[in-house]
Amino acid sequence: MGKAAAVFLKDPEAAWIPAKLNNSNGKTADVEIPIYPDEQSTVCDGGKSASKWVEAEVDLSDYNKGVLPMQNVDESGNALCFADMVELPFLHEAAILYNLKQRHLDDHPYTRTGDIIIAVNPFQWFTHIYTEKIRAQYANTLVWEDHEGDARKLVDPHVYEVSSLCYKGLAFGGGDQSILVSGESGAGKTETVKIAMNHIASVQRGKTEASDEKFSDPVVDRVLESNPLLEAFGNAKTRRNDNSSRFGKYTQLQFDQGEKSSFVDKSKMKCKLAGSKCDVYLLEKNRVTTHDPMERTYHVFYQVIAADEASKKEIWSEGLSGKTNEDFQYVGTSPCEKIEGMTDAEHYQNTVKVLKGIGVDGDDLMTLLRAISIVLQLGNLSFMKDPADDDRSVVKDKTEFGKLAKLMGVTEQDLIDCLTERTMKTRNESYKVPLNADVARDTADAFGKEIYSKTFLWLVRAINDATCAENNYEGGGKSGFGIIGLLDIFGFESFVRNRFEQLCINYCNEKLQAKFTEDIFRSVQEEYEFEGIPLDEIKYDDNTDVLDLIEGKAGLNAMLNEECVRPKGTDQAFVQKALAANKKSPCLIVSKMNRKEFGIHHYAGKVMYDSDGFVSSNQDSLPSDLIDCALKSTNEILSKHLNNEKCSNLAEAAAPAPSKKGPSRAKSNLVSATVWTKYKSQLLKLMTMLKKTNSRYIRCIKPNTFKKPSIMQHVSTIEQLRCAGVVAAVTLSRSAFPNRLENKTVRFKFSSMWDRGAYPTKATAEMKAEEKLKCDCEALLASALKPREEIEDGKAVKAFVCGKTRSYFRMGALEFLEANRTKEMGSQSLHIQRYIRGWLIRRLTQMAETKRRKGIAKIQKWYKDVSAKIKQNEEDKKAGLEKKKKQEMERKAREKAEAKAKAAREAREAKEKKEREERERREKEEQEELERKEREAFEKRKKKEKEAKEKFEKDKEKKIKKFKKGIKEQEKELDKKEKKWERELESLEAEAVKAEEERDAVLEEIAKEEAKIASIPTLSDKEKKKLTDSTEIIAYLRKENKKLRNSTTQLRKDFDTMQENNKRLLEANAYAGASFEALNEQSKNNNRNNSKLMQNLEKYKKQNSKLNEDLRMRQGYYDAEAEIRVNYQKAMAEIMEMIQDQCDDAQLTEDILVLALECESEAKSELEAAEARQK
């Protein structure tokens, strides 16, 4: 059995799964299916990473022409992955899915299918593929350098490839260009457009070095910086995308192409970006008034509310200051804190900055932000039933109306009137109809939506005014710029409930699909022409049926418009009329369950529409009362731009102001034209513009709904590929021949199936190699694909066509070849084995025979060699004997001579030896003697050193002992001295105390004497002088006594210090005995202490001698005092004598006498004591 073919099977969950085809009978096939853990890990690897295999039988009628699509795998079953899917041998839906998945997992976001780039959103930034270097690389390779063949083959698929080719097309005379980007919400359209725009801006700089240097140009910057503004006013958070564009956008980059000529000099290329302008489509108005709680309304509302208080005060102090999202009905709590990594407050700052950059500053800025505030406040108005009349409404909270009226610059009554009444006009009169509370509320919402959508258009015009080349390039006034247009538009939509908006969006996608098909057809046409294949082979479905159904004369658009102009037009009536008028349309689906429902078979699939609200949505015209109120507003966006249908704000601003007679009715088609009509004309304009350009396509794919990297959900990806028209494009390009192979591959792979005899080649010797190859392939394939030939209209239709370089195969033909090849290889392998085995045996036998012959020849040669050798040996022997004899003689003679020489030599050697030995012995003895002496000297020295060391140690010990002893003696001595000093001090203190006592007694006596003297009536001058002297002496004595007491106290202190030192010394000495090292150290300390002690001793000695000196002096004083006392006594005796002689008072005389005697005896004793002390 041959090798099984690798195929894909349909699967309800994973769309397509890989399998192994074992057998097929044309109706059913036996397959083996590898089972992978999950969809994510399902890959084409021949089942290597599968957890198990299951066998199954599949019904081939479920597959196109009963053929299972083949996998693109190598010999070992591993997927072949191509950057350009055109190179996939088998190109079909499953092959596209698995190729894209493999590249997505390998971090390659872009893949090519011919001219279309498929951009799979990676949901992670691969910064390395967007550097300045990479930009320059693509620009240089695809624009500025010349390469042979298709230069795209030199680079990986990229958005930069598309932008480079567009610029090249425009600059080198290829006319205006466009890039059409499509995909579902969140697929990456807006990011892709920004990436392309940025690249185009850098390509136009010309050939640059591939560096990472950033480039800046005022025109380019202004063009690129307008993007955030459109995002702030036109983007909102949705469940599918946090920064979802809720409008379609066609941006035209305008280029100054200089002088156009047929000759293009790349080095002098002048195709410079001059400006840009954009058109916008279908802003989602409903989002202004209502949104899902998990979504948000437009970013700008949150930004204004999050602005700093100063700005809010300036915009609208009464209504914005201190307010939060929750204060506004249209806004409410935001389900997220940041958008694109920035808070709303940060975004506000940026929005204002960019607005100022495009000239929206000062009053204009306030006008814009106040218009936003007016919309915000319209949501806060509330109405209630008029108590007097149910059909009327009254205002619930007048303050909210008051605030809004002030902000708009209209009267409160004007505002209330326009929201609660409606003016009805007949041919002859006009009258007012009251509105109930619900209708009044709806009217406020309608007003809010209209103001917002017109404010958005005002902003777009402001951006265009600031960026368009006509106004801004080289002073303005120029025209005729080259265009590269970038279309970022909503992709095909199909929800559970599809409304009017979905029909508009899908209609736009049908229009674009028609252009896409045309363009793809054109490229296939070019390829077929190159290969020389007849064009009538291409068959494809276009979508003209659907377009007819929508925009035809009796189509849905016409029917709806008709219903809208009818006074009582209804949604159901519209559906029924449309169904009746388009009964024959193959793409219209009639709903049997719901009369308001209908369906369309779009190119991307079937969609059922619920027509509820179609008529009102299509009318969408503002009541004239609201327009009149807006025209009265002081806000210019409301009064001048609500009806501005022009492309510029400047033109409208210059228009005359409304007449003083009062607001006039709006003349625009706002009232008359339906939404659909306006939209259709917008699309028509777009398509006309696009048709003038050379379009390139980028199809964005959202690989998963989780917005996570490296995950690809099969079913949703396949659906998007269908919606994006990728499958249709592939189907178209391969409609006649789905598979293709290079001619050289065909000959290499399938030549075994070529019956050359029956199908000879038409190649001739004159032909070129390429032509010869083509002829070979034609013959080969005619032979191999004969069974696949079909008869159509009586004619045989071959299953292949051979082109110049490639062979093209009809459905199933290549699969047939591959299957046959594997089968053939299987059955031929047996033949090959048989041949090989036979060949092997023959070869072995041959080898054995050769071996035998070689052996015999070897033996014969050996015998010859041996006989020759024997003969030679005998001759050699004979010659050898004679030679030996001669040699023997020579040897003997030589030996004799040698013996003689040897004896002489031996004698000489013996003599020399003896002499040498004698010399050596002598030298040895001398050496030994020397060594001995050295040893002795050494011993001696060592001994001496030892003795000296011992002596030193002994001396040291002795000294230490002596020192210790000395210390002890010193301690004893100190002890003794201390005791002695203590004793002396005690006696001194005692003496001092005693002297003090004596002095006190003397002083007392003197005081008494003084008193007595004082009591004596008169004293002689001499006596008085003596008395004064003795008083001075006493005072002096007192002073001295005090001094003595101080010095005694000092002595005591010094003694205490000395005692303390002594104590410390004793402690140190005690510690000194602990160890020798410690003793040594301690002795040093002791020495230090001793010297200190000695110093102290000296000090004390000095103090002592001073004390002694003092004592001696004091003794002197005592003596002098005693002497004075004696003299005094003597004077007293003389006084007594005088008193006795002269005093008449006997009693006084007696008393004085007694006193004098007492004094005398006292003085005597004192004198004696002093004498004793002196002794």
Ligand SMILES: Nc1ncnc2c1ncn2[C@@H]1O[C@H](COP(=O)(O)OP(=O)(O)OP(=O)(O)O)[C@@H](O)[C@H]1O
């Ligand atoms: N090339 C890319 N590399 C990395 N991330 C990307 C890329 N393209 C898109 N994304 C991510 O996907 C998100 C959605 O992209 P984008 O807003 O461009 O989608 P969209 O197709 O414009 O959606 P909508 O129709 O809702 O506006 C981006 O915010 C970004 O996070």
Ligand SMILES: [Mg+2]
């Ligand atoms: Mg977008």
